[in-house]
Amino acid sequence: MGFLSRFSKPVPSTAEDPTAIQAAAQLGTEKPDISQIEAGNNISNGENVYHVTPEMEKRVVRKLDKRLVPLVMGLYLLAYLDRSNIGNAKIAGMQKDLHLTSPDYQWLLTIFYISYILFEWFALMWKVLPPHIWAAFCVIGWGIVATLQAATFSFSGMMAARFFLGFFEAGYGPGIPYLLSFFYLRHEIGVRIGVFLSAAPLATCFAGALAYGITSGNDAHRIHNWRVLFLVEGLPCIIAGIVAFFLLPDSPEKASFLTEEEKLVARARGVRQVGGEEAHRVGHINFKDIGVALLDLKNYFTALMYFSCNVSFSSLPVFLPTILSEMGFTPIDAQGLSAPPYFISFLLVIASTYIADRTQQRGITIIILSLIGALGYILLATTKATGPRYTGVFFAAAGIFPCIGNILPWVLNNQGSDTKRGTGIAILNLVGQCGPLLGTRVYPAQDSPYYRLGMWVCAGFMLFNGVLAFGLRCLLVWENKRLDRKYGVVGRIDGDGKRVDGVESGGTAGVGDENDGPRFRYVL
Numbered sequence: 001m002g003f004l005s006r007f008s009k010p011v012p013s014t015a016e017d018p019t020a021i022q023a024a025a026q027l028g029t030e031k032p033d034i035s036q037i038e039a040g041n042n043i044s045n046g047e048n049v050y051h052v053t054p055e056m057e058k059r060v061v062r063k064l065d066k067r068l069v070p071l072v073m074g075l076y077l078l079a080y081l082d083r084s085n086i087g088n089a090k091i092a093g094m095q096k097d098l099h100l101t102s103p104d105y106q107w108l109l110t111i112f113y114i115s116y117i118l119f120e121w122f123a124l125m126w127k128v129l130p131p132h133i134w135a136a137f138c139v140i141g142w143g144i145v146a147t148l149q150a151a152t153f154s155f156s157g158m159m160a161a162r163f164f165l166g167f168f169e170a171g172y173g174p175g176i177p178y179l180l181s182f183f184y185l186r187h188e189i190g191v192r193i194g195v196f197l198s199a200a201p202l203a204t205c206f207a208g209a210l211a212y213g214i215t216s217g218n219d220a221h222r223i224h225n226w227r228v229l230f231l232v233e234g235l236p237c238i239i240a241g242i243v244a245f246f247l248l249p250d251s252p253e254k255a256s257f258l259t260e261e262e263k264l265v266a267r268a269r270g271v272r273q274v275g276g277e278e279a280h281r282v283g284h285i286n287f288k289d290i291g292v293a294l295l296d297l298k299n300y301f302t303a304l305m306y307f308s309c310n311v312s313f314s315s316l317p318v319f320l321p322t323i324l325s326e327m328g329f330t331p332i333d334a335q336g337l338s339a340p341p342y343f344i345s346f347l348l349v350i351a352s353t354y355i356a357d358r359t360q361q362r363g364i365t366i367i368i369l370s371l372i373g374a375l376g377y378i379l380l381a382t383t384k385a386t387g388p389r390y391t392g393v394f395f396a397a398a399g400i401f402p403c404i405g406n407i408l409p410w411v412l413n414n415q416g417s418d419t420k421r422g423t424g425i426a427i428l429n430l431v432g433q434c435g436p437l438l439g440t441r442v443y444p445a446q447d448s449p450y451y452r453l454g455m456w457v458c459a460g461f462m463l464f465n466g467v468l469a470f471g472l473r474c475l476l477v478w479e480n481k482r483l484d485r486k487y488g489v490v491g492r493i494d495g496d497g498k499r500v501d502g503v504e505s506g507g508t509a510g511v512g513d514e515n516d517g518p519r520f521r522y523v524l
Contacts, residue, residue: 060258060265064183067257069192071247072176075139077199078237079169081207082146083112084317085233086162088211089226091321091331097224102445104155109440111159113314113433115166120429122171124422126179134171136245141168143237150223150230174429177408178422183252185269186523187357190409194353197405198346201397204317205342207233211321212336293415293423301472302411302424305366306432308465309407312373312400312458314436317342319443319454320393326449327386337390341397348398349405362410363473363524366403370466373399374459381455399462413523414476435461476522483521 086094086108095105125134145164152158177193184192214229223231249255252266293299320341324334352369356362376395383389411428415421442454 056262056265057269060252060262060269061184061188063257063262064252064255064266065192067247067255068180068183068249069195071244072179073196073199075135075240075244076173076176076196077203077206078139078233078240079142079173080200080203081233082142082165082237083169084204085207085211085229087317087319087321088207089229091325091334092211092214092226092229093224094226097226098153098155098158100155106441106444108155108158108162109314110437112162112166113436113440115163116170116436117430117433119167119170120174120433121426123175123178123426123429125171126175127419127422130250131179132245132248132250135248136241138168138171139241139244140238141241142172143234143239143241145234146237147231147234149234150227174425174433175422177412178425181412181421183266186413187360189412190357190362190406191350191354193409193412194349194402194405197401197408198349200313200404201342201345201349201401205339205346207317208321208336208339208342212332212339287419289419290423293420293427296424298414298472298475299411299424299427300431301468301475302407303428303431305407305465305468305472306404306428307435308461308468309400309403310432310435311439311442311461312377312396313404313439315439315443315454315458316396316400319451322443322448323380323393323451324390326451327389341394342401344394345397345401348402352402353405353409356406356409360523362406362413363469363476366406366410366469367466367473369399369403369406370462370469371399373403374462374466375399377455377459377462381450381452381459384450396458403462403465410472410523473524476524480521480524 090100090105094100098104100108122138142165145161145168149158149161149165152161176196177189180189180192180196210233211229214225214232249257252258252269253263255263255266258266320338321331321334324337325331327334329337348369352365356365359365373396376392376397376399379388379392379395383392408425408428411424412421415424439458442457443451444453447453
């Protein structure tokens, strides 16, 4: 018996239930209108009418959590590993073998982000092409390029490899939060994005441990350790891309791991999220929504926040092994000691996004995390002893990565259609990914061993990030009060993302902007 049938029974007679009559009339047609279906209402597969309960929705979400989130997280872990392992390769012999100067190394970091920025618009490709095809293209592409880094013998060859690595990764990482918004409602998405983005500190943690294992061996064999590092971390991506082609669902309705009844529930959730089936369809772009999102001031607040965090986000992983070695640790020990701070930040990314989802207070969460990150950089900038400086690394990592994890869902929380969410993510990345252009150039070799300029720059931007979060939250509070005056007070959102009370004038709960329904309020 099907999923829905196990937890509810078909409505025996439409004459006994006026709601069922309406649902059957709507959903028994070739193109059913399910935009108003919510938990507690009825859906139909054309033959039977089923009563949807909150428990059914939770079961569908649990299946998505088990099959979708680990897949996209694993792929992002591989992406971030291939992006940041150049820092480990540098102190494992790459700088010496390729005769790199300090400016050369900075350019290797910068060229990646130049291509990453140029192709940020790839985020919308998740809406244009079937996601499983686009994901396979991106993952196999960067896997090939990451592997070929092991075959470079000059600065120009490594520059070309890093450029194309940025090209392929730009098509994957920035668009995954957008892809997740196809599957999850806005009060659910934050912690899923947090789990996805937690792959970044986990990858950096794993990179340190893996680099330690590879580079601690004898370098007398034919292939140098840094080349082995690129091979070991690049080749699995090619296999992962093939796996993604077969396992990544294009939409909830096409997920092979859901039953037909479960797909009906998922479809109703998706339409409830965007207000119409056409808006939720892959291949459909609403150009009017693009214009609305481009003129939305809130998108530029979050974009500047992303810029501020990315100054640190891009520089810490690739410079930390060098910073630790300058503290007096051997290159091998520096590889191992770079792992623990990132494991702590991995846990905090998941915890902070979960708390922000439950409390619906994402702005306050970001402000607190920004202060923690700034404290870490201030410790690094003002102290000389190894203990306080290593402690500062923990605080810096504990602030940066969770901040990023909460900024991305804040964009998606406050947009009302797939196209507006995609445009908001594109704006976020176009502006925000300029941060690494600065972040990768604030640690010149002549500033060793303390790199005070870079530390103060990153501390300043983390504080600026907190100010921006405070400003955006104030703007959202003002917007919500304006909507309250216009439509009446809606009420609070409880821990499950449900409205405790609301107006009776209709509208779709929790989606879009004021034009989508009087019950909409912005997530603070």
